Amino acid sequence: MPKIFMKPDAANVTNPQHFRPWAKVASPSANLTQTSWDLKQREHIQALNEKYWLDKGHTPIPKEIFLNHSKIWLEIGAGTGGFFLELAKNNPDAHLLAIERCKIRSGRMIQKFSKSGLQNIQGFRGNAIPALITGVPSESIERIYILYPCPWPKNAHRKNRWYLHTVMSHLVRILKPGGLLIWASDQEFYIREAAFVSESKYQLQTLFNGQITPNLYNDLERFPNGRTSFENKFLSSGQPCFELISQRQ
Numbered sequence: 308m309p310k311i312f313m314k315p316d317a318a319n320v321t322n323p324q325h326f327r328p329w330a331k332v333a334s335p336s337a338n339l340t341q342t343s344w345d346l347k348q349r350e351h352i353q354a355l356n357e358k359y360w361l362d363k364g365h366t367p368i369p370k371e372i373f374l375n376h377s378k379i380w381l382e383i384g385a386g387t388g389g390f391f392l393e394l395a396k397n398n399p400d401a402h403l404l405a406i407e408r409c410k411i412r413s414g415r416m417i418q419k420f421s422k423s424g425l426q427n428i429q430g431f432r433g434n435a436i437p438a439l440i441t442g443v444p445s446e447s448i449e450r451i452y453i454l455y456p457c458p459w460p461k462n463a464h465r466k467n468r469w470y471l472h473t474v475m476s477h478l479v480r481i482l483k484p485g486g487l488l489i490w491a492s493d494q495e496f497y498i499r500e501a502a503f504v505s506e507s508k509y510q511l512q513t514l515f516n517g518q519i520t521p522n523l524y525n526d527l528e529r530f531p532n533g534r535t536s537f538e539n540k541f542l543s544s545g546q547p548c549f550e551l552i553s554q555r556q
């Protein structure tokens with residue numbers, strides 16, 4: 308077995324056998340004290356960080372989408388888009404938007420969507436962060452999916468986790484009241500921290516937090532092999548996956 312380097316306070320976070328090969332260090336912020344501290348620190352730099360992202364420039368999401376559709380579901384880091392394509396087929400009354408940064412994956416996603424002939428799904432290639440900070444109106448999205456994001460397990464990189472990032476306040480801002488923020492990860496610590504931040508900083512209500520099982524919101528029974536390629540990979544190798552479903556009040 309490869310040698311696993313863990314900080315002592317991370318020892319109970321995740322089964323080391325299930326680590327991704329590049330994720331050699333588990334999060335030492337498992338006790339959430341660190342996360343509380345992070346949240347306080349980040350208040351001061353929110354405006355600066357937003358400016359950084361705005362100055363970077365990006366391809367905006369066309370504004371008409373938000374004028375023309377009232378039931379919009381958004382997937383961030385959609386990979387090759389297979390999950391959202393299935394959701395679009397089964398939910399013709401919803402308009403689905405998928406954003407993917409990787410050139411190759413987004414190319415496949417966009418090709419898949421256009422081949423399907425479906426009118427209720429659109430794929431975008433680009434960085435979701437500036438697009439969400441500037442381009443999405445408040446209270447315009449009914450559901451946001453973030454499935455198997457990079458967990459940034461090293462302590463020094465934790466500011467990149469979506470829930471500790473500047474963009475998190477915008478994820479909450481763009482959700483309609485009653486809207487859902489749906490997360491999945493193979494890293495339990497990630498889901499636990501996301502739940503803590505969502506409740507304590509953003510007053511989101513947790514509807515589900517734990518090991519993934521079919522429920523009202525996740526359509527899992529329609530995807531026996533997993534909804535996305537990462538979910539498929541983890542579940543088929545016996546890796547437990549975890550889910551958080553939060554609701555904006």
Ligand SMILES: C[S@@+](CC[C@H](N)C(=O)[O-])C[C@H]1O[C@@H](n2cnc3c(N)ncnc32)[C@H](O)[C@@H]1O
Binds near residue numbers: 406407435436
């Ligand atoms: C681990 S993969 C998971 C892909 C897919 N959700 C799945 O479960 O199979 C994470 C994906 O998020 C994308 N991603 C990461 N940061 C992003 C960002 N800021 N904007 C758009 N996509 C992003 C990556 O390119 C990658 O395809």
